[in-house]
Amino acid sequence: MTAPTTTYVEPKAPRGTRDFDPDDMRVREWVISVASSVYRRHGAVQIETPTFELTSVLTGKYGEEGQGLIYNIERKVEGHEELSLRYDLTVPFARYIAQRGITTMKRYQIGRVYRRDEVSVKHGRYREFYQCDFDYAGPTDRMVADAECVAVMSELLRALGVGRFRIKVNHRGLLDAMLRVAGVKPENFRTVSSSIDKLDKLPWAAVREEIVMTKGAASEEAADAIGRFATVHGAPADVIAAAGAFAAGDDGGAAALRDLELLAKYCGLLGCAGDVEYDLSLARGLDYYTGAVFEAVLLDEEMGSIAGGGRYDDMLGMFSRGGASIPAVGFALGIERVFDIVAKKPSATKPRIDVAVIAATPGCTEYRMRVCSELWGAKVSTEMCYSDKPRLKAHLAEAAKEGARLAAIVGADEVAKETVTLKDLTTGASQEVQLAALWSTVLAVLAVK
Amino acid sequence: MTAPTTTYVEPKAPRGTRDFDPDDMRVREWVISVASSVYRRHGAVQIETPTFELTSVLTGKYGEEGQGLIYNIERKVEGHEELSLRYDLTVPFARYIAQRGITTMKRYQIGRVYRRDEVSVKHGRYREFYQCDFDYAGPTDRMVADAECVAVMSELLRALGVGRFRIKVNHRGLLDAMLRVAGVKPENFRTVSSSIDKLDKLPWAAVREEIVMTKGAASEEAADAIGRFATVHGAPADVIAAAGAFAAGDDGGAAALRDLELLAKYCGLLGCAGDVEYDLSLARGLDYYTGAVFEAVLLDEEMGSIAGGGRYDDMLGMFSRGGASIPAVGFALGIERVFDIVAKKPSATKPRIDVAVIAATPGCTEYRMRVCSELWGAKVSTEMCYSDKPRLKAHLAEAAKEGARLAAIVGADEVAKETVTLKDLTTGASQEVQLAALWSTVLAVLAVK
Numbered sequence: 001m002t003a004p005t006t007t008y009v010e011p012k013a014p015r016g017t018r019d020f021d022p023d024d025m026r027v028r029e030w031v032i033s034v035a036s037s038v039y040r041r042h043g044a045v046q047i048e049t050p051t052f053e054l055t056s057v058l059t060g061k062y063g064e065e066g067q068g069l070i071y072n073i074e075r076k077v078e079g080h081e082e083l084s085l086r087y088d089l090t091v092p093f094a095r096y097i098a099q100r101g102i103t104t105m106k107r108y109q110i111g112r113v114y115r116r117d118e119v120s121v122k123h124g125r126y127r128e129f130y131q132c133d134f135d136y137a138g139p140t141d142r143m144v145a146d147a148e149c150v151a152v153m154s155e156l157l158r159a160l161g162v163g164r165f166r167i168k169v170n171h172r173g174l175l176d177a178m179l180r181v182a183g184v185k186p187e188n189f190r191t192v193s194s195s196i197d198k199l200d201k202l203p204w205a206a207v208r209e210e211i212v213m214t215k216g217a218a219s220e221e222a223a224d225a226i227g228r229f230a231t232v233h234g235a236p237a238d239v240i241a242a243a244g245a246f247a248a249g250d251d252g253g254a255a256a257l258r259d260l261e262l263l264a265k266y267c268g269l270l271g272c273a274g275d276v277e278y279d280l281s282l283a284r285g286l287d288y289y290t291g292a293v294f295e296a297v298l299l300d301e302e303m304g305s306i307a308g309g310g311r312y313d314d315m316l317g318m319f320s321r322g323g324a325s326i327p328a329v330g331f332a333l334g335i336e337r338v339f340d341i342v343a344k345k346p347s348a349t350k351p352r353i354d355v356a357v358i359a360a361t362p363g364c365t366e367y368r369m370r371v372c373s374e375l376w377g378a379k380v381s382t383e384m385c386y387s388d389k390p391r392l393k394a395h396l397a398e399a400a401k402e403g404a405r406l407a408a409i410v411g412a413d414e415v416a417k418e419t420v421t422l423k424d425l426t427t428g429a430s431q432e433v434q435l436a437a438l439w440s441t442v443l444a445v446l447a448v449k
Numbered sequence: 450m451t452a453p454t455t456t457y458v459e460p461k462a463p464r465g466t467r468d469f470d471p472d473d474m475r476v477r478e479w480v481i482s483v484a485s486s487v488y489r490r491h492g493a494v495q496i497e498t499p500t501f502e503l504t505s506v507l508t509g510k511y512g513e514e515g516q517g518l519i520y521n522i523e524r525k526v527e528g529h530e531e532l533s534l535r536y537d538l539t540v541p542f543a544r545y546i547a548q549r550g551i552t553t554m555k556r557y558q559i560g561r562v563y564r565r566d567e568v569s570v571k572h573g574r575y576r577e578f579y580q581c582d583f584d585y586a587g588p589t590d591r592m593v594a595d596a597e598c599v600a601v602m603s604e605l606l607r608a609l610g611v612g613r614f615r616i617k618v619n620h621r622g623l624l625d626a627m628l629r630v631a632g633v634k635p636e637n638f639r640t641v642s643s644s645i646d647k648l649d650k651l652p653w654a655a656v657r658e659e660i661v662m663t664k665g666a667a668s669e670e671a672a673d674a675i676g677r678f679a680t681v682h683g684a685p686a687d688v689i690a691a692a693g694a695f696a697a698g699d700d701g702g703a704a705a706l707r708d709l710e711l712l713a714k715y716c717g718l719l720g721c722a723g724d725v726e727y728d729l730s731l732a733r734g735l736d737y738y739t740g741a742v743f744e745a746v747l748l749d750e751e752m753g754s755i756a757g758g759g760r761y762d763d764m765l766g767m768f769s770r771g772g773a774s775i776p777a778v779g780f781a782l783g784i785e786r787v788f789d790i791v792a793k794k795p796s797a798t799k800p801r802i803d804v805a806v807i808a809a810t811p812g813c814t815e816y817r818m819r820v821c822s823e824l825w826g827a828k829v830s831t832e833m834c835y836s837d838k839p840r841l842k843a844h845l846a847e848a849a850k851e852g853a854r855l856a857a858i859v860g861a862d863e864v865a866k867e868t869v870t871l872k873d874l875t876t877g878a879s880q881e882v883q884l885a886a887l888w889s890t891v892l893a894v895l896a897v898k
Contacts (some may be wrong), residue, residue, distance in 0.1 A: 009505050011547035011768035014530055017499035019545055022556070025495040041825055043802045043832030046474040050466035050577050051500060051534075051561060056458050073534075074521040076565070081463055085500075085522075096468055098460035106832075107471075112500060116525070128499050140835035144814060148835075155825060269818040271826065319460035353492045367595060369718040372597075375605065376490060377720070383492030383555075386589035 015118035016127030027343045028130075031160060031335060032110055035132050038156045039108035044134055047107050049092040051114075055082040061091050061315065063190060063287045069115040076228035085114035088332065089133045090288070090312070097137055098319030103326060104138030110335070123304060124337040135309075135330025137316060143259055146292045146311055146329050147266030153296055153307050153331055162306060162341050164299040167275050168233070170282035171260055172289045172310070177253025178246055178280070182225035184189065188217040190287060196230050197283035200297070200304075204231055232280045236264035239278035256291075263292060277362040284308055288315040294331065301341065307333045351403030354446055357384035360411030360421075364388075367415045371408055371438065378439035380446070382408075400425045407448060408438070465568035465576030476581075476792045480609060480784060481559055483765045484581045487605045488557035491597065493583055493752035496556050498541035504531040510540050512639060512736045512765065518564040522896050532561035537781065538582045539737070539761070546586055547768030552775060553587030560783070561740025568577065573786040584758075586765060592708055593765060595741045595760055595778050596715030602745055602780055603721035611755065613748040616724050617682070620709055621759070623739045625873050626702025627695055627729070631674035637666040639736060645679050646732035649753075650748070653680055685713035688727035705740075712741060733757055737764040743780065750790065756782045800852030802896055806833040807844040809860030809870075813837075816864045820857055827888035829895070831857075849874045854895060857887070 013019055020028055035047070058070055071085040086092050089109045097105055109131045117127060134152055136145045150167055157165050175196075179189050195210045195217075204227055212223045232242045240260055245255030260278065267273045284293040291311030298306055309331025317325035355375055357368050368384045375382040385395060392409070399407050409421040409430075420438050423430045424445065435443045462468055469477055485495070507519055520534040535541050538558045546554055559581045566576060585594045585603050599616055606614050624645075628638050644659045644666075646707025651671045653676055661672045681691045689709055696702030708729065716722045733742040734828075740760030747755055766774035804824055806817050824831040834844060841858070848856050858870040869887050872879045873894065882890045 007509070007767065009508075009767050011506070011544045012503065013499055013544070013548070014501060014503055014532055017501070019499070019548075020497040022494035022496060025497060028497070029495075031564055037828075040801075041828060041830045043830065045471035045801060046478075047471060048474060048477070050462055050468070051563070052463060052466070052577070054463055056462065057460070060456070061460075071532075072523040074523050083463055083520075095460045095462070099462070099468075110516045114500070128501070136835075138835075141814060141837050144818075147818070151822070151825075161567065265815070266818060269815050269822065271822045293478040318456065318458055321457055352489075352494060365590060366714070366718050369593075369596070369715060373600070373720045376600075379486075379490060381490045381492065386585075386587075387594045388590050 013144065014127070016117070018092070018126060018128075024339065024343065025056035026250070027339055028185075031338050031342055032132070034159050035110065035156060035333060036108065036337065038152065038159050039134050040156075042106070042134070042152055044106045044108040047096060048111060049089070049096055049109070051083050051112070052083045053092055055084045056086060057095050057319075058084050058091055061286070061288055062087055063194065063384035065194070065287055066115075066285060066287075069117050071114050084427060086111075087115060087238045088113050088286075089131050090135065090286075090330065090332070091116065091315070093133070093135055093330075094316045094328070095319055097326070098316060104239070106136045108132070108134050123302075124334070124340050125304075126336060129336040130336075130339075132333040132335040133330060134333075135328060137328040139327065140329075143262040143266055143292070146259075147263055147270055149265055149309060149329055149331055150263070150276065150294055151270040153309075154275045154331075156333060157275075157296060157307065160338055160342065161345075162298060162299065162338055165275065165296050166277050166299060166308065167272070167294055167296045168277055168279040168282050169236075169260070169263065169292060169294045170279055171292050172283075173252045173254040173291060174243055174247060174260065174280070175283060177250040177256060178229050178243070179226070181247050181250055181253070182218070182229075183222040184218045184226070187191055188215075191215055192217050192226070194285060195284035196226065196281050197285065199230060199281040216312055230281045233277060236260065236273075236276065236278045240264070243280055259292060284310055286312075288312040290314055291329070298341075301337075305334065306337050307331055315374050322374075331414070351405070352398075353381045353383045353402070353404050355380055355382045355406045355408055355442060356395065356402075356404045357382060357408045357410065358392060358399070359385065359388065359390040360392050360409050360414075361390055362388050363412065364410050364415050368395055368410050370435065371410060373434065374439050375408075375442060378443060380439065380442055396423070396425075406442060408442075461809060463576070465566070467575060467577075469685075473788065473792065476788055480787050480791055481581070483608050484559065484605060484782060484784065485557065487601065487608050488583050490604075491555070491583070491601055493555045493557040493657060496536070496542070496545060496558055497560060498535070498545055498558070500561070501532040501534050502541055502544065504533045506544050506768075507533050507536060507540055510735070510737055511536055512643065512734055514643065515564075515734060515736075518566050520563050520565055535560075536564060537562050537735075538580050539584065539735075539779065539781070540764070542582070542584055542586070542779075543765045544768055545779070546775070547765060549588070555583075555585045555587075557581070557583050572751075573596075573789050574753075575785060578785040579788075581784040582779060582781040583782075584777060586775050586777040588776065589778075592711040592715055592741070595717055596712055597706075598758060598778055598780055599716055599725065599743055600711070600719040600721045602743065602758075602782075603724045604650070606724075606745060606756065606783060609785055609787055609791065610794075611747060612750065614724065614725050614745050614755065616721070616743055616745045617726055617728040617731050618685075618709070618712065618727055618741060618743045620705040620741050621732075622701045622705035622740060623692055623696060623709065623729070624732060626699040626705060627678050627692070628675070630696050630699055630702070631667070631673070632671040634668045638663075640664055641666050641675070642732035642735060645675065645730050646734065648679060648730040679730045682726060684707065685722075685725065685727045688729060689713070692729055708741060733759055735761075737761040739763055740778070747790075750786075754783065755786050756780055800854070801855050802830045802832045802848075802851070804829055804831045804855045804857055805844065805848035805853045806831060806857045806859065807841060807848070808834065808837065808839040809841050809858050809863075810839055811837050812861065813859050813864050819857050819884065820859060820869055823884065823888050824857075824891060827892060829888065829891055845872070845874075855891060857891075
């Protein structure tokens with residue numbers, strides 16, 4: 001025999017990642033099934049893409065900050081493909097449909113994404129986390145698909161029971177128009193937007209300082225102009241009026257305002273207007289948005305957004321040789337945070353097993369195997385102890401505690417008579433059953449709640 | 450507006466990876482649900498671990514060949530954690546239970562693993578693929594848990610309907626004993642085993658040449674001795690007899706033979722003996738196996754093994770500071786190959802939507818939104834076209850082709866009367882329904898198959 005390796009290795013998971021234990025998994029499976037059924041109710045189909053993409057596919061999609069957060073895989077051989085872990089599910093979706101020449105698709109996708117970010121377990125921020133996306137790529141009358149996205153987001157958060165939430169809405173075209181009117185140079189639009197986006201966490205003075213001093217991305221006067229709109233939020237009509245006073249004279253601004261008016265009306269028809277607030281500071285971090293952007297925040301939890309998305313009409317064109325653009329809109333649910341919220345609630349869980357096969361005397365391992373085989377054959381969830389040493393009382397208590405409905409008790413007597421003593425752990429009643437009749441008796445008991 | 454990036458990026462997935470399209474996903478979900486229910490029937494609970502682990506956790510577990518196939522992640526900052534993509538789900542499971550001080554656990558886990566291997570789509574060999582594992586860590590009477598693993602493997606392959614299969618079984622202790630008797634040096638046991646393991650694909654002469662000439666791992670005489678046992682396979686009793694003649698005088702060999710006798714008997718009691726064949730060439734590639742090893746092969750498909758596993762009693766101790774060992778046994782289903790097999794079979798699929806909301810005249814987008822909102826509120830799977838331009842005939846044909854049960858047709862008339870023309874796409878019958886009564890009418894129609 002070769003000597004076993006005895007080097008000690010510390011068993012720990014990487015920083016910013018998490019294991020899901022069996023209780024977590026029950027929550028996760030429930031959340032995923034709820035999200036899937038909401039998405040399917042809206043006609044979406046499911047796809048899955050690889051965990052890593054060619055690095056070239058991800059490059060230039062995530063803004064200055066996002067780019068640095070991408071995990072690259074080491075190349076062992078020069079000239080081999082450069083690979084990176086996916087940063088979200090949107091760019092892979094864009095790659096997927098471009099690769100197949102698809103021009104219209106409503107899809108959902110649930111999977112893990114990766115960001116080499118600061119870790120904050122308190123705020124539910126991990127380096128590996130699940131996303132759960134709903135997107136529509138293809139032609140649509142103005143704001144019709146966008147409104148459905150907001151409606152799906154609202155329906156989803158209600159179905160998940162995450163508590164009170166608000167969906168904040170803005171428009172990249174409006175934001176750009178306002179920056180233009182304020183006198184910000186076009187090349188600084190994205191970096192200034194990303195500062196403005198922090199207004200949900202920082203006061204205006206701090207954001208202003210970042211724009212003017214730290215980044216040098218706008219003059220004092222421009223910053224003051226930005227300050228006049230960036231803090232405006234509230235009912236759609238009021239926000240549209242305030243933004244209109246500022247940017248209605250700009251062509252892009254006027255078009256964006258018309259979009260936002262339509263969106264507000266459609267949200268009313270789709271029954272989600274009560275969840276929506278317009279917010280002129282909302283920018284969303286990603287470079288690829290081109291129209292409406294939206295983000296859901298929880299009102300009773302101290303965490304960032306729980307879902308976010310928007311329109312990205314140009315990104316899919318980056319993968320098209322002719323540059324033909326495919327408009328698209330969608331959002332990602334921050335499902336990891338949902339796991340944390342749902343996990344706090346009590347829930348009824350199905351017991352791990354229905355029947356525990358328990359030894360009353362030693363020497364009946366082989367017979368217990370036959371008992372298990374009968375029950376597994378009838379698709380009954382069953383387990384036997386792997387030891388021949390009987391611990392009847394402890395095993396009965398354990399089975400009852402775990403919620404098993406029945407104990408199949410086997411000792412020398414039962415082996416001799418080819419029977420099983422079947423004990424109902426809810427009522428305490430016992431009956432002796434022939435081995436051949438066991439599975440049908442068990443199915444009958446389990447059928448009665 | 451900033452100029453949109455126009456750089457063309459070729460949309461393709463990395464070599465050795467695959468996208469799952471909606472049809473693939475239906476197959477995948479079905480396969481995963483079948484595997485989950487078989488595992489749960491045996492009392493297993495589900496866990497999930499991160500996609501990457503600390504490199505130190507994976508090092509030295511996968512043999513000479515495996516080690517080179519591990520994907521490492523680039524460190525951007527010296528001193529940060531070294532990370533690698535998981536190679537299987539077994540080592541992460543070991544790390545998981547050691548980290549928590551768990552001493553007994555029957556768990557299943559389904560997730561992707563990564564190997565920088567040669568790609569062969571024909572043989573279902575990818576660089577990223579799903580595994581679907583069942584393992585038991587903890588004390589067990591000899592071979593009791595091992596036998597359940599073989600039984601679960603058999604039950605699972607039957608439930609998945611993968612066609613005729615055979616589960617090949619061997620024992621690392623027996624293999625080592627035979628190599629010892631043959632005169633191979635202990636430090637060459639693993640590399641010689643890994644050559645012997647290729648006997649399912651290569652003739653003995655080629656394997657012999659690899660051992661003696663390429664690897665220089667055994668003398669001519671030792672190789673001849675190996676040749677006398679390595680090609681033996683068949684019914685357990687026959688194989689045990691043949692191996693006994695060779696290695697019964699070796700202590701480790703004798704113990705392994707007793708294990709294999711027990712295992713054969715237990716497989717009989719658990720009803721899977723007919724699926725089992727003993728095979729003295731089976732080694733399995735991984736370094737961590739210490740006892741019985743098993744591998745399922747399909748008899749009617751030209752692919753390698755579809756499931757494999759074994760006992761690994763020392764690995765979990767590597768993560769324990771005191772070196773306390775936790776015995777363990779389990780297997781992985783090569784679920785990716787199952788996807789391919791199941792995908793070839795016809796299956797009944799649920800339609801994507803139940804109701805298509807279709808425009809008969811322009812100008813009814815807002816009313817169609819109200820119709821959708823009513824149906825989504827009643828949890829009916831519904832979709833409307835995003836364009837105001839009516840294409841009644843084409844949309845009806847499309848909805849019928851996709852299997853939608855109903856079309857909710859809306860034109861100027863319906864808008865004026867607040868009604869919907871509800872057309873049953875199976876019978877062709879139409880009725881006019883008040884908007885307020887729509888959802889209940891639709892639920893009643895859908896309830897009838």
